[in-house]
Amino acid sequence: MTVVACIQSVAPIGFDGSIVEVESDIKNGLPSLQVVGLTNRSIDEAKERVRSAISNSLLDFPAKKLIINLAPAELPKDGTHYDLAIALSILVSSGQLHQNDVANSVFAGELALNGDLRPVKGIISIVETAKKNGAKSLFIPLNNVPQALLVKGVDIYGVKSLQQLFLHLRGEARIEVSDPSKRSNTRKSTITYERLDDIHGQEQAKRALTIAAAGHHNILFTGPPGAGKTMLARTLVSLLPDLSEEEQITVTKLHSLAGESIDEIITSRPFRSPHHTSSRIALIGGGVKPKPGEISLAHLGVLFLDEIPEYSRATLESLRQPLEDRQISISRTSGYAKYPADFMLVATMNPCPCGYYGDNVKECTCTSTQILSYQKRLSGPLVDRIDMVIPVSRVPTETLLHNTLSYSHHNNAKKVIQIAKTKQSTRYMSSNKYNSSLTSSMIKTLQITSEAKDLLKKASDTLNLSARGYFKVIKVARTIADIDSSNEISSKHIAESLQYRQ
Numbered sequence: 001m002t003v004v005a006c007i008q009s010v011a012p013i014g015f016d017g018s019i020v021e022v023e024s025d026i027k028n029g030l031p032s033l034q035v036v037g038l039t040n041r042s043i044d045e046a047k048e049r050v051r052s053a054i055s056n057s058l059l060d061f062p063a064k065k066l067i068i069n070l071a072p073a074e075l076p077k078d079g080t081h082y083d084l085a086i087a088l089s090i091l092v093s094s095g096q097l098h099q100n101d102v103a104n105s106v107f108a109g110e111l112a113l114n115g116d117l118r119p120v121k122g123i124i125s126i127v128e129t130a131k132k133n134g135a136k137s138l139f140i141p142l143n144n145v146p147q148a149l150l151v152k153g154v155d156i157y158g159v160k161s162l163q164q165l166f167l168h169l170r171g172e173a174r175i176e177v178s179d180p181s182k183r184s185n186t187r188k189s190t191i192t193y194e195r196l197d198d199i200h201g202q203e204q205a206k207r208a209l210t211i212a213a214a215g216h217h218n219i220l221f222t223g224p225p226g227a228g229k230t231m232l233a234r235t236l237v238s239l240l241p242d243l244s245e246e247e248q249i250t251v252t253k254l255h256s257l258a259g260e261s262i263d264e265i266i267t268s269r270p271f272r273s274p275h276h277t278s279s280r281i282a283l284i285g286g287g288v289k290p291k292p293g294e295i296s297l298a299h300l301g302v303l304f305l306d307e308i309p310e311y312s313r314a315t316l317e318s319l320r321q322p323l324e325d326r327q328i329s330i331s332r333t334s335g336y337a338k339y340p341a342d343f344m345l346v347a348t349m350n351p352c353p354c355g356y357y358g359d360n361v362k363e364c365t366c367t368s369t370q371i372l373s374y375q376k377r378l379s380g381p382l383v384d385r386i387d388m389v390i391p392v393s394r395v396p397t398e399t400l401l402h403n404t405l406s407y408s409h410h411n412n413a414k415k416v417i418q419i420a421k422t423k424q425s426t427r428y429m430s431s432n433k434y435n436s437s438l439t440s441s442m443i444k445t446l447q448i449t450s451e452a453k454d455l456l457k458k459a460s461d462t463l464n465l466s467a468r469g470y471f472k473v474i475k476v477a478r479t480i481a482d483i484d485s486s487n488e489i490s491s492k493h494i495a496e497s498l499q500y501r502q
Contacts, residue, residue, distance in 0.1 A: 015125070157177060327341050
């Protein structure tokens with residue numbers, strides 16, 4: 001007697017997910033396999049993969065009319081991870097397995113034609129959704145296990161093939177639960193970034209970079225070609241503290257959803273450097289099936305825009321909202337997705353098209369109209385969202401040839417940054433809260449001396465600071481005070497912060 005089988009899987013939706021019930025029913029009629037439930041092409045093609053996988057696993061594929069339904073039907077389904085659940089639903093409805101064998105479990109994995117399981121993307125989202133919905137066990141491809149073990153509180157089973165899983169569910173050959181203590185982290189990023197000690201001169205820029213790293217402030221370097229702007233920017237990620245376990249889950253999850261890392265754990269802070277020809281969708285995310293963009297892949301890390309005026313105006317303007325909200329909401333006709341985008345923006349630019357406006361060695365060949373047009377490629381609202389603007393001048397040749405590097409500046413800067421981070425974590429009672437993310441109401445609770453308030457008021461009137469610019473000066477000053485181990489913001493902290501605002 002046939003039964004309507006019900007196997008649980010997960011549909012990743014944006015940064016979250018939803019439980020999907022894969023139902024199977026067998027009817028008398030011409031042999032066929034039909035999949036319904038608002039599926040896409042990859043799921044339609046699962047019919048042939050499942051058919052071959054079941055046959056090649058020495059199991060019986062029923063020669064009857066099969067109907068597979070992915071419920072809820074109004075939820076868009078996408079991906080190859082439904083293969084395993086579809087195959088199991090057929091085995092249950094044909095009587096080769098019992099419904100009790102698959103109860104309280106979630107299944108996900110792509111089937112090869114020979115029945116082997118291949119890793120799928122978005123596995124952390126699948127595990128988190130399964131745990132949230134009370135699943136006791138999760139059966140996934142073996143190569144997905146390292147990422148899945150980042151989520152605690154659910155039994156993870158690494159499966160090599162459909163046949164192995166069938167024997168386990170029948171109780172004939174047991175698959176052991178994966179042990180979280182034996183999880184081996186694999187570092188995705190093997191890039192070696194520059195250190196502060198590798199940069200000759202530029203003491204003010206190094207100081208500004210230390211402040212930016214300590215408070216997670218956005219920073220823009222401007223100066224002539226060859227002054228070291230790009231090198232300074234590439235130093236930033238090496239100054240930041242390592243990812244915590246919670247942050248590793250979030251970053252790895254995003255890279256898995258994007259399909260960039262499905263079997264590795266991201267342990268280093270991301271550093272994304274999209275080319276200036278990148279489209280707006282590539283930068284912020286989206287597409288027919290909304291995916292994370294560069295700003296989300298840079299979450300909890302650094303987004304580096306080299307020669308920022310060369311990016312299209314529409315692409316740069318799309319950064320305004322995520323720079324404020326630290327997340328991005330993407331609406332498309334096929335669905336809606338929301339991804340985190342709490343990144344540090346570090347950018348570089350030349351002062352003019354030729355690059356030598358204001359240089360004390362080489363003369364600028366641009367007209368005033370060209371210079372003004374070039375600088376206006378960055379809109380006022382976007383520049384207003386950048387906490388620090390640092391001019392970088394040419395380094396004298398004799399300094400490059402004769403300067404001896406001490407190789408201690410970088411380590412000292414990291415210690416200072418760690419001290420400032422600890423102060424912020426204590427003050428805001430959160431390890432993920434930085435001075436750059438303070439709200440206006442929280443800023444009002446900060447201790448600021450009367451002299452500092454007077455200086456800030458005068459500077460605000462003179463420089464015509466916007467309300468956003470006014471608060472950003474205070475945020476940077478609070479970070480400078482943390483570096484100085486000061487509980488209150490004094491006039492010297494405001495004065496230094498104003499240097500980076502002009």
